[in-house]
Amino acid sequence: MGRKLQNRELNRLTIEEFKLAAKLPIILVLDNVRSQHNIGAAFRTGDAFRIESIFLCGISSTPPNAEIHKSALGAEDSVDWRYFANIADAVTFLKRNKYKLVSIEQVDNSIMLNNFSPDKKVKYAFVFGNEVRGVSQSVVDASDLCIEIPQYGTKHSLNISVSIGIVLWEFYKNLH
Numbered sequence: 001m002g003r004k005l006q007n008r009e010l011n012r013l014t015i016e017e018f019k020l021a022a023k024l025p026i027i028l029v030l031d032n033v034r035s036q037h038n039i040g041a042a043f044r045t046g047d048a049f050r051i052e053s054i055f056l057c058g059i060s061s062t063p064p065n066a067e068i069h070k071s072a073l074g075a076e077d078s079v080d081w082r083y084f085a086n087i088a089d090a091v092t093f094l095k096r097n098k099y100k101l102v103s104i105e106q107v108d109n110s111i112m113l114n115n116f117s118p119d120k121k122v123k124y125a126f127v128f129g130n131e132v133r134g135v136s137q138s139v140v141d142a143s144d145l146c147i148e149i150p151q152y153g154t155k156h157s158l159n160i161s162v163s164i165g166i167v168l169w170e171f172y173k174n175l176h
Contacts, residue, residue, distance in 0.1 A: 015074075015078045021050060023051060024168075025122070025123040026125070026171065028054045028164065029054075029057060029094070031057050031087050031127055031136055031139055032057065032087070032129065032133075033130060034060075034130065034131060039056065040069065040071030040072035040073075041161030041164070042128075043068065043075040043076045043081075044072050044073060044075040046164075047078050047079050048168075049169075049172050054080070055082050056084070057087040097123075100122050100123065101139075103127045103140050103147070104126055104135070104147055104148075104167055105134050105146050105147075106148050107140055107146045107148070111147050112147075113167065126164075126167055131159075
């Protein structure tokens with residue numbers, strides 16, 4: 001097998017190096033996400049893939065927050081973030097700044113994630129919705145496209161933190 005590496009052997013960036021490094025052209029948008037664990041996990045996964053930013057909207061909690069920190073483990077300090085009380089303001093900002101708005105949601109005419117091919121020249125904003133209600137219909141309506149993660153079991157959805165990991169990995173894998 002192999003010897004498990006120590007943290008000091010992983011050659012990770014410092015927060016200062018992370019802030020200066022080139023980023024994956026992605027903003028995660030959390031639409032009324034109530035679980036601080038999910039928010040912290042979004043920061044940690046966003047850090048792992050070196051995304052541009054996270055937009056926290058509506059009821060989503062913001063750092064500094066002890067519960068977010070439990071799952072973010074400090075990634076709330078490396079990944080840039082903004083808060084929008086109203087997601088419509090976030091959508092307007094993203095459209096004005098030429099981001100392709102992509103809702104991760106089960107809708108008519110959604111594109112299955114395994115069939116999505118990102119354009120290397122495009123900046124993306126991936127919207128993840130409330131744990132119970134999903135992405136709001138107004139955001140779905142404003143989206144450039146909707147992506148669905150294929151599922152084959154009895155449940156209708158995945159946890160947001162799992163969905164974020166799957167989507168970011170697929171995006172990263174397709175770009176590299």
